Amino acid sequence: MSTLRAWRGPVLMIVGLLSAWQALYWITGDIALRSPADTIRHSWALFQRPAMWPHIRETATAFSAAIVIAVTLGMSVGLTLGFSRLAGQVFEPMLVALYSVPKVTLYPILLLMFGLGISAKIAFGALHGFIPIALFTINAVRNVRPILIKTGRVLNYDTSDLVWRILIPAALPEIFSGIRIGLALTMIGTVLGEMFASQRGLGYLLMNAIGLHDVDLIMSITFVLIVFAAVVSSILLAIDRRLHRRV
Amino acid sequence: MTNVHVSLKNVTKQFQREGSGGVVHALGPLDLELRSGEFFAVVGPSGCGKSSLLEVIAGLSPPTQGEVLFEGKSIGGRVPDGIGVVFQEDASFPWLTVADNIVLGLRKIPISNEERQARVDRAIAMMGLKEFTNAYPAQLSGGMRQRVCIARTLVMAPRLILLDEPFGALDQQTRLLMGEEVLKLWRQTGATIFLITHALDEAAMLADRIGVMSARPGRLMDVIETGWPRERDSRVVESPAFGEITARLWKSLRAESIKAIGKADAAS
Ligand SMILES: Nc1ncnc2c1ncn2[C@@H]1O[C@H](COP(=O)(O)OP(=O)(O)O)[C@@H](O)[C@H]1O
Ligand SMILES: [Mg+2]
Numbered sequence: 001m002s003t004l005r006a007w008r009g010p011v012l013m014i015v016g017l018l019s020a021w022q023a024l025y026w027i028t029g030d031i032a033l034r035s036p037a038d039t040i041r042h043s044w045a046l047f048q049r050p051a052m053w054p055h056i057r058e059t060a061t062a063f064s065a066a067i068v069i070a071v072t073l074g075m076s077v078g079l080t081l082g083f084s085r086l087a088g089q090v091f092e093p094m095l096v097a098l099y100s101v102p103k104v105t106l107y108p109i110l111l112l113m114f115g116l117g118i119s120a121k122i123a124f125g126a127l128h129g130f131i132p133i134a135l136f137t138i139n140a141v142r143n144v145r146p147i148l149i150k151t152g153r154v155l156n157y158d159t160s161d162l163v164w165r166i167l168i169p170a171a172l173p174e175i176f177s178g179i180r181i182g183l184a185l186t187m188i189g190t191v192l193g194e195m196f197a198s199q200r201g202l203g204y205l206l207m208n209a210i211g212l213h214d215v216d217l218i219m220s221i222t223f224v225l226i227v228f229a230a231v232v233s234s235i236l237l238a239i240d241r242r243l244h245r246r247v
Numbered sequence: 248m249t250n251v252h253v254s255l256k257n258v259t260k261q262f263q264r265e266g267s268g269g270v271v272h273a274l275g276p277l278d279l280e281l282r283s284g285e286f287f288a289v290v291g292p293s294g295c296g297k298s299s300l301l302e303v304i305a306g307l308s309p310p311t312q313g314e315v316l317f318e319g320k321s322i323g324g325r326v327p328d329g330i331g332v333v334f335q336e337d338a339s340f341p342w343l344t345v346a347d348n349i350v351l352g353l354r355k356i357p358i359s360n361e362e363r364q365a366r367v368d369r370a371i372a373m374m375g376l377k378e379f380t381n382a383y384p385a386q387l388s389g390g391m392r393q394r395v396c397i398a399r400t401l402v403m404a405p406r407l408i409l410l411d412e413p414f415g416a417l418d419q420q421t422r423l424l425m426g427e428e429v430l431k432l433w434r435q436t437g438a439t440i441f442l443i444t445h446a447l448d449e450a451a452m453l454a455d456r457i458g459v460m461s462a463r464p465g466r467l468m469d470v471i472e473t474g475w476p477r478e479r480d481s482r483v484v485e486s487p488a489f490g491e492i493t494a495r496l497w498k499s500l501r502a503e504s505i506k507a508i509g510k511a512d513a514a515s
Contacts, residue, residue: 148338150334154307154330155352156328
């Protein structure tokens, strides 16, 4: 019963989106769009082609590396700045400023630093993701109730216990929200990075397809990326809700 | 002569006021001796330094002046083994089940797994938490969560238990019953209990001795012996002595409470 109700929202949303897409297709026609059915069929065919796999692997590798870096770096920076008042006061505004800069403007610098290969994409993806993770972590650490730390001292916890057994678990629901947002941004960053100065990956294929006005390819790649992002986001959102329910 | 368990000599506590550089004189100078195994309650107007006193005794915050001895040894920068603390605020860890919260108290104590389990089971039974062993704090009422915190303290088998308004957030009836539970565990464990409360009747009903504190900076104005037998419960409220004790407490506190309110008015 309750599982049925939990699924109703997402199912309605998917049906709604597909209908809107179909309606839009009827209005604009084949020049700009493909129908949902066509796109799904084409995506399926696309991924049967062996030539596709190196591109998928490239994007997947870059994205995985970027997200690992974004989470590790974001959490370390966030914990440090959240813990130390002074460091927080100095560096947090810088992070916020960096967050609001369109990151594309930094891409040429990253390309110079990392070259034209996969490293630049990874760096660009991580750059997008690590800032929200750091900002959320700073906030999460600051919002940990002091009584929990005090309790840790009564239990004779040393500093590493305080961090690993109290601070991080207490802050985890909030940190996880940051990771959820960071993950989406990391994906955007990685694909964006592939769209410029790259010879491989889904972003590169997408850019190529735009150049050739290959509507089938544009639609298929976009569709696959959206489906991937939606699935990962839903899983993370479900975990996120579970974590927050306990607080 | 009875054993002195905790002794405070000429203790004061001052806080650095944020930014402005001024100091808040929160406590003392104050002398106090807790006897081994006694139930000592502290009452005083809010903001008079009761929590500061508790944190000094616990070793959570060093006194600005003076000396605190626990079992004859000076309290350093950490909470000594043998002291358990229950705070007013809910201090249960929301990410752990009731059982896991309670077993935390034993993490730093070298005992066998069987002994560990036995102590946890005993504390759970004592605090009436059996049905909630695997529940998370969010699923419990405020009173139940406070029981979890008390159980977590109990498993450490502390010789001195410090309680900072542990029932402050509970309704009157629950508080009376929790008071009886504390009396019971005091008798069963033989520990010394130091209880801060803002409820005069609670102090009068539970304690062997009651310390009355002045408005900030808190000093001990009076120490009242209740003379209750060790076997007692909330029914002592029916005895004439109970009325006399609360009357005497209120007489000492009335003027101080007015002072404290006046200060709050002036500050705001
Ligand atoms: N960490 C602190 N920094 C500055 N002032 C404090 C601090 N802790 C307590 N105080 C001040 O010391 C006084 C006594 O506080 P407290 O011991 O909490 O009183 P009580 O528990 O009796 O209500 C209050 O005026 C409070 O504002
Ligand atoms: Mg207090």
